[in-house]
Amino acid sequence: MHAQNADSLAQAEISQELFGIDKEVYIGTILQNAAHPRFRYQPTTKEKPSAFFAKVDPTPKTVGVNQLVAPPQFPKVSLAAPDGLVVSEPGYRFNEQNNAVAAWQNTLNPPPPNERINEERAARGREVFVRAGCIRCHAGAYLTNNRVIAANVIGTEPSRAQALKKTENVFGEAVIYAPNTPVPIPKGAKVLKVPTDHLDPEQIRLAFAHGDSPGGYKVPSLIGLAWSAPYLHDGGVAVGPNGELGLSDTVGKGVAPDARNSLRALIDRTWRQRVIAANAADPALKAVHVTGAGHGYWIDCQAGFTKEEQEAVLDYLLSLTSR
Template sequence: MKKRIIASSIISILLIGGYFLIKNISLEYAFIPEDDKTLNQEISISKIQSLGSEEETGTRTQIELGKEKFFSETFGNEVFFSDILGMFDGAFTLGNIAKAILKLKGEGTSNLQVEAATDFEAGDRKIKKGELIDTGLDVAKGSLTPLGVKVVFDEGRLKAGISCAVCHASVDSRGNVIEGIPNSDLDVGLALAMGTNTASYFSHTELANLKLFIKDADRKIETSEGELAVLPDPVELEKFTDSEFVKWPRGSNDTTIDLKNNPVQWPDTFTLGDHPYGWSGQGQAGSFKGLTAAINNAHAQNMDALSATEISKAVLDIDKEIYLGTALQNAANPKFRYKPNLDEKPTEFFAKVDPTPGVPGVNKLIPAPTYPKISFMTSVGMLSSTPGFHVWEEKNAMSAYMNSLQPVKTGLEVDKEKYKKGRRVFEAAGCISCHAGQYLTSNKLIKSEEIGTNPSRAKAFKKTEEFFAEPSLYSEDTPVPLPKDPKIEKVPLTEEEREQLKLGWAHGTSNGGYKTISLYGLYWSAPYLHDGGISVGENMELGLPNTLMKKIKPDPYNSLKAVMDSRLRKRVVEANLASKSMISSHISGDGHEFWVDESTGFTEDEQDAIIYYLLRLTDK
């Protein structure tokens, strides 16, 4: 009840527009569904422990904390998204989001339609003021905010941040929450592009060189080496970054800072037995078989571009003063807006307004033991942690919660004979050579050259090797804030794990690889492959340009058929490659050419049976 009152107060303040009158009040709200309002299968702790190893299971207390954090914890990223990037200062405003939710009158929706506050244009996207934007945001029945969106009223400003649930949970037609499935129609790329300073996120674009955007030679700053440099034109850079983000298909985003626009689709979070984590398998080391490290990477790197300031030279070949100055020169909140001059470096300016002094960025972070160097535990040398908890406590709890999730039943008709037949075809086709065991995965990485899918994402962490350290962590009983002399422990790695990590991070001579995913929950995770390129609609619309890019959800049966049918796949890849946006975003849908069709001696009935088997795999 208390949270609902707080949320009502925030929305009232937002709609009235009078929040400047109560600057000393601090409020926050995020929706956390009650257990009886979710559709996931109930699973007991004893059942979880029987399914997983000691390294993967958690206590009931851990799981409950993990659920709370999964739906509500932003680690302070509302500062980056609201004050720096200005996500809600353009066509997409918090006021209009609130109006759209109030129009639901307590009902839920899987696609919140929000009225555009201004005209918007980027790339081939044009939206007129007053037009309804299909956001793909999910609102649970009775909620006052979208799933995974935390609203904060602080310092006289209304802000919003993002938790795991915005991408990894959804609702059904009645507004009930389905935990752990990807929100496949959420248009994050568009939401980011509509921000007023999307250029602060430029490291996630196909940017050849910042110098291409220099227009005014008088916008000079001093670099960390004492040399003079000129910041790029904020207007021109903003146009470019906006045009890059609107290329992202719904249900995907770019998760690496390599100056490549290579979005990946969001995976489900039915994570038990599905290690290694991350599409390229970079999450392998540490607790919960690397899941905690993968969660940390999402919050420490992806949710705050400023956290990469100290590694920008090593990884992006951009001096940290240029990197930070570029990100802040058009910050939405004037408090964080840097004006280029030779009297004050960007880092000196930021130090005076930094809400989290002592660490780069604005999120609630602490330096890892290896800082400023990075390691297999953190791609930016930082750990996302909230004061009052132990260093790894919240993310370990999220790992335990995610490992407790089981796929919702599909609702497909029960046909025991077809299911058995599908299993026989699965084995006869050789799928079991990689997708074996309890979770139908070898838990290994496959070289990108071998799997044949688009190699861009697999190589994304390659340059990190130049600024790398042996992985270590603080002991699990270390409090936050850190004490003066925290206990540091090495993260143990076997030789086999080191070889797999070298592949996952594309270090040495490796070009990287992709994980062999578990086949659990396939019904809920279309489209398929890391780039989401295998997408077919219910009426056989082919490829991402004709499905998600046109607001048509991929059909799991037809999309899975395109995974294994050579002729259908060829048509899907052709449809993707006919789009310039897909080409420049490294999305094709090719590779993984393991056919179960007439070319390998299987009939249409056998193909139908294996698809049925895979989609109903977890209907138990």
């Protein structure tokens, strides 16, 4: 649903500020490899890429090719529209579809885990979870405090924490069109300022890596861990059902990471070191900054926990399938 992820052409107006790439070069680079011949730009022509795109654009009244609406601050981005644009189709109201999808998503719960969970042991695991201090961040109904933790504190691979850093070059005021505004947006549509004074400035700096901030990662919910392996912010903590280590020997070979084994590697430093070593042996993973390192919060023998307590915590984590 986000412009940056779904429609690369939507970033053409700020390609210089975000990527250091001239707008024409940016459009031409994308379109010269278009899958459909109609949209494929030929660099040997003298035509500007933007002029070529204007002739073949399937949505000429919107930015890019998807059904997107440019909020009032466009081409700048903002806290209200971090991607700079909002998905909204003609015939709907501004942002109506996004809100509808979000409301539906909020009704979903993950299915039960594939393995049978011992409820008594899971209850003991909850006690260990609290005693280990996990509750400091993973609290509340969704088991998250919704805070952004600095990358140099959490210790995970830092490159993704810097992903939005250059948005500082084009950061604007958080404004949106009124929710009852029809699409296409009419002239003189009402513009609303989004309240942001209550937000923690340091959290904003961490989320966007603005200024000298190292950037950070938001504490994720633990609901549905049984279905979300591999783990960590880089997806690098993966162990297969037969002990296969790292992404190369699991996902890379078509082997689904096992949730229990992968979670064990998340909280047991001996297993984690094996996973990190396996990932490090693959140059392809190094190229995309996947290590499986960081989040050094352990529930293992070295931290004073027994093997039975560790297994109880795993049962608890795998049991988290509803809010």
